[in-house]
Amino acid sequence: MRIVRLANFVTSHTGGLRTALRNLGEGYQRAGHEAVLIVPGRERSDTMTSQGRVITLPSSPLPRTGGYRVMAGRRELTRLLDELEPDRIEVSDRATLRWTGGWARQRGVGSMMVSHESLAGLLGVWGMPKRDALADRLNLRTAENFDTIVCTTAFAAAEFRRLGVPNLVEVPLGVDLDEFHPSRADAAVRSRYARPGELLVVFCSRLSAAKRPELAVDAIAALRNAKVPAVLVLAGDGTRRTALAYRAARLPVRFAGHIADRAAVAALLASADVVVAPGPVETFGLAALEALACGTPVVVNESSALPEVIGDAGVAVAGTPEAFADGVRELMERPEPVRRAVARDRAEAFSWEQAVDGFLRAHGLAADTAAAGLAITRQRPAAVLRPAVPQTGLGLTTGGGAG
Template sequence: MLSVHTSPLHQPGTGDAGGMNVYMVELSRALAEQGVEVDLFTRCRGEGLPRLVDLEPGVRVRHLPAGPRRALPKEAMPDLVLPFSLALLKEERGYDLVHSHYWLSGQAGRIASFGWGVPLVHTAHTLALVKNAHLADGDTPEPELRIRGEHQVVAEADRLIANTADEAAALRTLYGAEAARVDVVRPGVDLRTFAPGDGRAAARARLGLPADAFVPLYAGRIQPLKGPDVLVRAVAELLRMAPDLRRRLLVPVVGGHSGASREGAVGRLAAELGVADVLRAGPPVPQARLADWYRAADVLVVPSRSESFGLVALEAQACGTPVLAAAVGGLPTAVWDGVSGLLVRGHDPVAYARRLLWLARNPRVRATMGEAAVRHAGQMSWRASATRTIDVYEDAVARRTEVGQGRRHAPAPAAPLSWRNEKAVAPV
């Protein structure tokens, strides 16, 4: 597996680390449990980690030298695809298949697949054309360079794994992917970590939260695409509708700033709207601690403008917490509307506020939805995801064997990728 711009070892919710990091780690573990050995290659950032880290039996994280050994913005990553790929090709040749994650890794995957003569399976996680269609006001669109790069990877991958049927449709209609090469594999949830545990009251006691508070939780990266501003505006509308709720309303925002987000922007918006007193900002936390935040909440709010799947929604439901989410991307798959949570079409803060008020005033509904949420999330395990992924791998290998070692065509030589050179095309 390839992940050029972010390491599987990074804390989700910080920088560029998020659901994709969780996906790679959990899928690799589940694959290993079914007899598949996985090497996860990522860029060495000089964090004092050894070149090879045994994540657990059958799963290794391997760091490759590519560019400066320090953290770099994602905008600098295209320039490092070629050196990363060259370092990768120097590694052992005993791999049966390459599985790339995100478009930058897909570019490196094209090279490795051709150099080693093995199939390339690609998971996009997010797509530029989809993101650009759902930008927040003032957010920066994904560049043409990425769009062209995604088209190249889609055209050359042996198989494409989509999280949902909607993502599969986007690959076909927006990127021209052949239907026969697109497989839908739903992500899973770690049901050992994310479970109701000893309940809401105990979780609140551990986190120091009031037992009688109404707690809508935001958990994830703080960036315009994820819609934290929608939640803040919804909280302001909620308090206009029900001023008496202020005395028991607490809104934790657990996550780190990422991408185009401006440090402190959520806090400034909350102060401007007069709701800073009910917000509580917290840093990203390890998975076990995050499970306590889910258990402690009355509802998880996911107002994303675009979301390939929304693993946080699945994790919260596994802990017994209903979800209020935008009806975008994979969230309608992750959340059973009206049963394990509520979906909102659009991003009108008033629409979110009305549903929050209804949930605040109906604790029995929250409890019933929480019970349904546990059952719903329980149907989506990483073991099932791994089993389906192995089917895709085996089919890709079998089809490659049938046609010999040749590909549809070799990647064409070209200039190195660069954000600064918008006329450049992908390497090799």
């Protein structure tokens, strides 16, 4: 089968989405399918990669978004889709690419929309009035335009569930358990950012409003005020960089910038004492899962999807500096061998093999469900469906009732 995937808002700095696209594409290729990815970029390109064919269409950057680009020309993209003649399309942008569901339906092509964010949550971050009503209207249109809606957590699926959407599937993402491993810890990396006796805290994400990096900075201030010798590394870049520099002027905060080398990211995560993920609208949080795979516990925002991802390998707290500071202290009270072993054990419940299998089954390209250890349950609007694998806290569920 030829699976053509489309995604906007993909740059060299978009860690989570870029990682998911790459690993899913590689998995489709291994499963014997032909994967094609179409993304925006500076100029046109067409290359073969480990994740299949990658086509870049020239697109203009969106102002004040940190370099994001969007394929806005429907005519060019329609012509390209017609030329590619896909058997299935998989879309990772329900804002500007929702129209492709109609294109697929007109041509008898199977379609799937992957919801990588909470629309209601993002509208709230942007200060939109009546966000729930607007999100409901847009989500209903998305569900009507596509054969299948895929969400990676129950948190992400909740805004579709409350609408009784019948074509909803939950599939958790995965983590590279070899690339992200406790053995990646590096004393030289740690000494670059923290002196002996200091507590190394890492924030690894875009420096954007939705990720709440200022909360990580303020948590360090709270820890220092409580005489905890904590230092913070901000690994990422974005529109909030300058404002954060002013905010952290008198604090031990190091700006590492965007780290393109994944081995270097793994070394930083594995060398940290604690990773913080303060974003309130995270719908999966690959960086947090990568930290766990490195044996490093995580403090997360209780308003996000991350509590269901991290389980007991971290702590979920309210979105305040004091709460995050308390969360860091709570984790540090656990013996280091215990907290690191629990973190790694939790990450091992997730794999890209399971994620690929789940996505292929959502496409109707069923692999051996027993091999994935997951169950599929058809939605009945009045039913309450639970994950099929209790130890992960995340299963593969087609549909789901309210709750």
